[in-house]
Amino acid sequence: MADKTTIIVQSGDMDKLYSALIVSNGSLAMGMEVSLYFTFWGLLRLKKGGLEKGPLSKMHFLGLGKKMMLGRMKKNNVASLERLMADFKELGGKIIACEMTMDIMGLKREDLIEDIIDDYGAVGTYIQEARHSAITLFI
Amino acid sequence: MAEIYVDVRGETCPVPLVEMRKAVRKAQPGDVIEITGNNAASKKEIPMAADALSLAVISIEEQDSTWTIKIQK
Numbered sequence: 001m002a003d004k005t006t007i008i009v010q011s012g013d014m015d016k017l018y019s020a021l022i023v024s025n026g027s028l029a030m031g032m033e034v035s036l037y038f039t040f041w042g043l044l045r046l047k048k049g050g051l052e053k054g055p056l057s058k059m060h061f062l063g064l065g066k067k068m069m070l071g072r073m074k075k076n077n078v079a080s081l082e083r084l085m086a087d088f089k090e091l092g093g094k095i096i097a098c099e100m101t102m103d104i105m106g107l108k109r110e111d112l113i114e115d116i117i118d119d120y121g122a123v124g125t126y127i128q129e130a131r132h133s134a135i136t137l138f139i
Numbered sequence: 140m141a142e143i144y145v146d147v148r149g150e151t152c153p154v155p156l157v158e159m160r161k162a163v164r165k166a167q168p169g170d171v172i173e174i175t176g177n178n179a180a181s182k183k184e185i186p187m188a189a190d191a192l193s194l195a196v197i198s199i200e201e202q203d204s205t206w207t208i209k210i211q212k
Contacts, residue, residue: 022153029156030191077151087157091164 004033006133008126012041014054014066014081020139021084027135028091035129036088037121039098042139043105046097046112051081085116094118096125140169147176148205155181156188159210163192166212171197175207182206 005027009020024034038046045051059065079087089095096119097112109120119125130136145162147155155176162172174185186196189210197209 025153025157029153029160030188031160077149079150079154084153087154087161091157091160 003031004035004129004133005135005137006035006037006126006130007137007139009036009038009042009045009139010040011057011139012044012054013057014052015057015069016139017042017045017051017054017081018078018084020137021081021088023135023137024093025084025087025091028088028093032135033092033094034088035094035096035133037096037098037126037129039101043098043101043107046095046117047107048111048113051085051113089116094129096121096129098122140171141167143170143172145172145174147174147178147181150176151178152180156184159185159188160192163194163210163212168212170212171209172212173207173209175205177205179204182208185210 005024007020007024009017011017020036024036027034045054055063056066056069095117097117099120099122102108143162143166145158147158150158155174155178159172159174166172182199182201185208186199189196195211197211200207
């Protein structure tokens, strides 16, 4: 089994994107390859300016909960999603955007952060990545 | 053979690991990378990562919760 992590990022929630990127960056730091397959609500985070826009999965309270959580995270010096994504790309992480979701949501490539997306694909692309992965997660 | 210093004091998961990895990628074989930080988990995990990357851990020191780990590429 190859040293690879493949994650389906289906959720667009802020905290879940943190989980996905922290596991990814840890994998890259420890010498693994990583592919992130963004689909459904997750894909919305790849819209231009969308990375930090996700709600909190619990206790969002119309944005108040998220604001409080971000305050606590800042106090504990947790890196921003922008920073985690920049590190992910610098260490060679790969991003795949789900084409079917793009059709459903009416998103064109130019609506997305094209410079961080390595590939556009469907389930076959995901399977090709996942079948050789030691770690596969659905977040 | 160069010495590369990485200061991750105040940084938390996963930044210390990531900064270690970035430095390792830029280093030449034989270079020594010295990482200083105070995140408790990273003191355990940087040597784990070094092991996974087949790098030698030269030393691990700690004083007043600030640790310094030296690894060689």
